[in-house]
Amino acid sequence: MTDFSNSIPLPPVAELLPHQAPMILIDKVLSVSEEHAHCQLEVTQVHTFFDLKSQTIPAWVGIELMAQTVAVWSGYRAWQTGSQPTIGFLLGSRRYHSEVSAFALGQVLDIKAEQLMEDNRMAVFNCRIESQGQELAVSQLNVFVPSEGKLAAMQQNKEANT
Numbered sequence: 757m758t759d760f761s762n763s764i765p766l767p768p769v770a771e772l773l774p775h776q777a778p779m780i781l782i783d784k785v786l787s788v789s790e791e792h793a794h795c796q797l798e799v800t801q802v803h804t805f806f807d808l809k810s811q812t813i814p815a816w817v818g819i820e821l822m823a824q825t826v827a828v829w830s831g832y833r834a835w836q837t838g839s840q841p842t843i844g845f846l847l848g849s850r851r852y853h854s855e856v857s858a859f860a861l862g863q864v865l866d867i868k869a870e871q872l873m874e875d876n877r878m879a880v881f882n883c884r885i886e887s888q889g890q891e892l893a894v895s896q897l898n899v900f901v902p903s904e905g906k907l908a909a910m911q912q913n914k915e916a917n918t
Contacts, residue, residue: 772831
């Protein structure tokens, strides 16, 4: 397994995701390799999904944190070739399980995604969220990255239907 982060400095998250604020939910990329990505988030009051009353982020947001970590993995691969990150689709999550109902203010979350397989622009990732070495949530994500031609066709179809 090649660790891309050892040879090239990691760019900011915003350069790797096809998202704009406030929907960039993770803070930084810690490492990326051919088969994994490791990102991090500190739970703060400025987070898009932060609940002021409970002082937490709901645990169901963990699926999106995992999906964005997978997108960072894909975006880093594109960045290495000088390309822009492409839009991908979360097709589904399997067995999302969280040991907690929410992520607490000040908690540092390590979000990790490991590719299990990739075939014909579809991939499956095992993902987990940890804090201080304790596993808080796990899931398996199924994702799809369409070709540029397919994406353009999908966008034209959307415009024609609006």
